[in-house]
Amino acid sequence: MKTTGWKNGALATMLGCGLLATTACSVGPDDLPSVRGGVGAGYQLELQFASTMNLPTGADVMMDGLRVGEVQKLTAAEGFVSVDAHIKDGTEVPAGVRAVIRQNTLLGDTYIALDHEPVVRGPYLPAGGTVSVDHTSSPPQLEDTMAVLAYFVNGGSIQKIEDAMTGINAVMPQPRDVQRLASVVAGDMRDLAGDTGEIDRMLAGFSDTGAAIDAKGQTLATLFAPRTEHYWRRTAVSIVSYISQILPSVGSVYEGGLWMVPMLNSLADTGGVARDIWDRAPADTAKLSDFLRTTLLPFARNPSVDIRSIDTAGGDHLVADVENLLRMLGAVK
Template identity: 70%
Template sequence: MTTFFGSSKIGAVSVAMCCGLLMTGGCSLGPDDLPSVRGGIGDGYTVGIEFVSVMNLPNGADVMMDGLRVGEVRAVTVLEDSVNVTVGLKEGSRVPADVHAVIRQNTLLGDTYIALDHDRIGADEQFLRPGGQVSADHTSSPPQLEDTMAVLAYFVNGGSIQRIQDAMGRINTVMPTIPDVRRLASVVAVDLRDLASDTGEIDRMLDGFDATAVALNEKSQTLATLFAPEAQHYWRRVAVNIVSYISQILPSVGSVYQGGLWLVPMLNSLADTGDLFRTIWDKAPADTAKLSDFLRTTVLPFAQRPSVNIRSIESARGDQIVADVENLLRMLGAVK
């Protein structure tokens, strides 16, 4: 009976010691010690990337380049005015030395990762070597989630969407109906087609004008004599000797003919006007083609489907966050 009691006591002590060892071992085990479900990257090599802020970037986060996982985050070290992230890259990964590192998050509640953006790789491109470093001026830190939510809340609840809808409604009220626009476009298209088919006649007329101008320029000395003082005296004598007889019957004819010099300023003005019309006529085909292209590619598509295309949204630091805004608006049900 005594022996049995002693054996039970020894067994209880052994169980207590095993539980203590398990609890001690469990306390020393952290999330970073668990193996990654995505698989390791092997030995590879490590480089450093300096960020101003890394938000909640965890150890083991993916490092993506050209849509592929090329590495993972090994360690995050806080410095005086920046954060240094030690990244492990796969063996054989060629990362350009001037790469731009960005911390991204595909969805609002998704995992953060480091994206390596770069331009087209040239033949003489330099690559990061083991132990290399990417400085802070080649990195972009993510905006604070609270700031993004505040901007989106102000955009959604501040009436911006309603104002856009009101503006589109006012534009629709002043725009002609779609059948009228289509009829106008068809008429303009027919006119432009006719104008395009008759460009040969236009060219022939312009060539005639050019030949006339050249001929007048060659006879400029002869024409100048027509307005010399001697020529004026001649025409005045003709008016006195010939037209004066007619002016006796129609007095106004003689007065207008003899005082015809007052027409010179008007003729000069008409010459300037003709020159202006010549310039407008020369540019008419190109301007008409631009007008047709504007109506066909801009006015008609906008009249059929009025919409607002938000091309980019930048944060205060100049980062593009249009993808995050689109995902958030889709989660909120504002867009489809």
């Protein structure tokens, strides 16, 4: 009896393990319950994409930053992939919406974003509506993204950015200059803020001027009335007519006054000479004053002749003999 019980227990254990293994092999990731809750009652929309890459079932459908649905099924069709999305009841999806498969980070979860204009006034997609391929955007292939990233890293772009920043730092002013400039600007702003009274006074003056002009609006209207315009037009015509009568006389005087040209030229030369005399008058006056003070006035006070030398026709100097003669005569000492 004990042997039979042990055999029955072993058989039951093997049967349970086989059943568990069979059941586990038939369970896929889509059969597991989602950590996030569903969207409840709602309606279906079909989104057609040229490529969905690794978009899983259960992926979020986002609009305006809110989760409004989830992906239920992906079906390969001719030329595109049909994505059945379950949208939460009460969500209005604009008819011109654009569906985009996005990924916040390189290894983040993939989701569908519904983009639309900032202001939407309808119409909206009905239940069972379709967003065609021309209104969807598929994500780039991961290989292309990695290739672009590798080219960016290895192609010298980072070095170019560093060189550009170095150049910008080289041409930028020194920190002390920036601080001085900021202090000057701050002072100017403080002065401007302190002189708002003057600005208010200027604006008040403009306002008073406008009010005065508005108060004289009737007078201005009279000045530009049709009768006044007729008066000004007649006045202008009269003035022009008088001037036209004077112009021939002026022309005759001009033609008959050619004889005055030589006289005017002489007057111009005389004026030039007078201007030259006037310009030289201070220097000549100084010379004349010096002559009168040092030469003429001393001679008038004590007339005398200072004989410095006497030369004969042969060139001999007779100063010594004459001086001796004058001394003998008593004229000089």
